[in-house]
Amino acid sequence: xxxxxxxxxxxxELEKQHRIQQQIDQQDQESSNSDSSEPxxxxxxxxxxxxxxxxEQHQPKPGDEASLEPAPMYDAPFWRGSGKLEGKVALxxxxxxxxxxAVAVLFARExxxxxxxxxSESEDAEETRLAIADEGGxxxxxxxxxxxxxxxxxxxxxxxxxxxxxxxxxNNAAFQYHxxxxxxxxxxxxxxxxxxxxxxxxxxxxxxxxxxxPGSAIINTGSVTGxxxxxxxxxxxxxxxxxxxxxxxxxxxxxxxxxRVNAVAPGPVWTPLNPSERPPEEVAKFGSQTPMGRPAQPxxxxxxxxxxxxxxxxxYITGEILPIVGGY
Numbered sequence: 001x002x003x004x005x006x007x008x009x010x011x012x013e014l015e016k017q018h019r020i021q022q023q024i025d026q027q028d029q030e031s032s033n034s035d036s037s038e039p040x041x042x043x044x045x046x047x048x049x050x051x052x053x054x055x056e057q058h059q060p061k062p063g064d065e066a067s068l069e070p071a072p073m074y075d076a077p078f079w080r081g082s083g084k085l086e087g088k089v090a091l092x093x094x095x096x097x098x099x100x101x102a103v104a105v106l107f108a109r110e111x112x113x114x115x116x117x118x119x120s121e122s123e124d125a126e127e128t129r130l131a132i133a134d135e136g137g138x139x140x141x142x143x144x145x146x147x148x149x150x151x152x153x154x155x156x157x158x159x160x161x162x163x164x165x166x167x168x169x170x171n172n173a174a175f176q177y178h179x180x181x182x183x184x185x186x187x188x189x190x191x192x193x194x195x196x197x198x199x200x201x202x203x204x205x206x207x208x209x210x211x212x213x214p215g216s217a218i219i220n221t222g223s224v225t226g227x228x229x230x231x232x233x234x235x236x237x238x239x240x241x242x243x244x245x246x247x248x249x250x251x252x253x254x255x256x257x258x259x260r261v262n263a264v265a266p267g268p269v270w271t272p273l274n275p276s277e278r279p280p281e282e283v284a285k286f287g288s289q290t291p292m293g294r295p296a297q298p299x300x301x302x303x304x305x306x307x308x309x310x311x312x313x314x315x316y317i318t319g320e321i322l323p324i325v326g327g328y
Contacts, residue, residue: 075102091169
């Protein structure tokens with residue numbers, strides 16, 4: 001009797017599994033027959049963001065946001081300031097465009113005065129200065145090369161003279177250029193990547209810490225490539241991994257001084273870095289490989305910097321790496 005019942009149960013279970021199998025198989029078939037030429041992209045933000053394909057384009061280094069199509073979205077009109085950085089002074093390297101500009105705007109909206117260091121992109125820098133002024137913040141423009149110890153020292157001294165102190169440092173300036181094999185990376189190429197991405201962070205941090213008080217914050221821009229590596233960006237991945245290690249080591253070193261150190265590690269973000277780093281046909285599909293099917297816009301990354309900068313939000317957080325990578 002029991003054996004008959006078990007046989008009946010097995011038969012019933014098999015029929016159920018077969019029904020499920022047939023249902024899914026049919027759905028798979030219908031899905032494969034449908035038009036799938038348009039990539040699926042996830043829109044979960046406060047507004048719609050552009051999706052690939054983008055216009056094919058290429059720019060000379062270091063890239064120009066004013067010429068980028070579509071224009072990166074940095075102004076975050078949905079973000080309401082609440083004084084999280086009231087009375088603070090911030091320095092953002094690479095602050096003229098991309099992530100740096102979006103961070104500068106939100107810092108100003110939260111009450112901070114902002115200095116931006118940049119290499120040569122004067123038009124982009126002026127646009128950022130005007131955006132900060134629109135938020136009611138003061139802005140100091142600092143053109144120069146972060147690989148120079150003298151520039152880093154002069155920049156920090158100018159900020160302290162202008163604003164009376166320095167509370168937040170965002171190390172964000174970067175050099176990146178793809179190379180398909182290690183043999184094609186010249187010594188000059190490697191040297192430029194390492195000096196910009198590591199020396200620049202170290203020099204600016206060393207100068208800034210001299211003037212920072214307890215409650216200050218340092219935020220480094222890392223990268224998903226520093227977590228996972230990238231075969232086409234060997235030198236860049238190497239430096240970004242170094243930035244993550246620098247963040248953790250520095251956070252331990254500065255705890256006695258009351259200075260928190262964290263890093264944001266973005267995935268693909270639509271900034272001038274991309275068309276100045278990749279061939280036009282790759283720029284057109286930039287970010288399509290992410291699970292969300294698109295690159296982030298700078299305003300989607302900037303809130304993480306506000307979070308790490310504000311003692312109201314992250315007073316008990318230091319030495320952390322926050323990946324913002326679109327669902328990897």
